[in-house]
Amino acid sequence: NAGVTQTPKFQVLKTGQSMTLQCAQDMNHEYMSWYRQDPGMGLRLIHYSVGAGITDQGEVPNGYNVSRSTTEDFPLRLLSAAPSQTSVYFCASSYSSQTEAFFGQGTRLTVV
Amino acid sequence: GQQLNQSPQSMFIQEGEDVSMNCTSSSIFNTWLWYKQEPGEGPVLLIALYKAGELTSNGRLTAQFGITRKDSFLNISASIPSDVGIYFCAGHLTYGGSQGNLIFGKGTKLSVKP
Numbered sequence: 001n002a003g004v005t006q007t008p009k010f011q012v013l014k015t016g017q018s019m020t021l022q023c024a025q026d027m028n029h030e031y032m033s034w035y036r037q038d039p040g041m042g043l044r045l046i047h048y049s050v051g052a053g054i055t056d057q058g059e060v061p062n063g064y065n066v067s068r069s070t071t072e073d074f075p076l077r078l079l080s081a082a083p084s085q086t087s088v089y090f091c092a093s094s095y096s097s098q099t100e101a102f103f104g105q106g107t108r109l110t111v112v
Numbered sequence: 113g114q115q116l117n118q119s120p121q122s123m124f125i126q127e128g129e130d131v132s133m134n135c136t137s138s139s140i141f142n143t144w145l146w147y148k149q150e151p152g153e154g155p156v157l158l159i160a161l162y163k164a165g166e167l168t169s170n171g172r173l174t175a176q177f178g179i180t181r182k183d184s185f186l187n188i189s190a191s192i193p194s195d196v197g198i199y200f201c202a203g204h205l206t207y208g209g210s211q212g213n214l215i216f217g218k219g220t221k222l223s224v225k226p
């Protein structure tokens with residue numbers, strides 16, 4: 001039972017590069033979300049999706065794009081990486097918007 | 113934005129001691145969740161609370177959903193070294209533009225001395 005799978009686990013980017021962080025879940029959850037975790041800041045919501053084809057912005061959406069073409073996948077795209085986007089990124093899924101979320105193992109991103 | 117105030121920020125305790133941490137907010141929450149995060153890992157769900165006043169246990173862990181729906185606490189009894197980690201509270205708001213979004217506290221870092 002894989003749960004929520006994130007790839008890659010580590011990534012180093014140069015300023016201005018773009019990349020996509022992958023997230024997949026095998027629990028048939030409708031609700032998926034992306035968070036970033038910075039020291040002393042807890043987890044902050046970047047984007048979320050309540051189902052295939054529907055996405056919305058969270059607390060810190062600038063510099064990130066998402067799409068949800070299938071129930072299983074919710075990739076996060078960095079359009080032009082900046083050092084301020086150095087962080088640990090977590091994808092989560094839940095049965096609905098009001099139930100417990102299950103997290104992936106995270107992607108540690110460094111932008112130089 | 114909405115905030116959860118989690119305290120304490122960190123705790124240094126002796127093995128065998130009991131631990132208590134809490135989260136408070138000025139907003140009303142539909143759910144309260146408690147997670148534990150170990151280094152290099154994602155948060156792992158410990159306890160989920162869905163009703164005001166609800167008291168739930170998971171082994172040595174006990175959590176309660178405050179009656180006002182604005183707070184929650186987590187207790188750990190007889191701590192052991194593997195309890196080390198960062199504990200996060202989180203909750204779903206009842207209304208507003210961020211309805212359904214999970215709001216996180218900033219975490220309580222627990223250190224246990226054998």
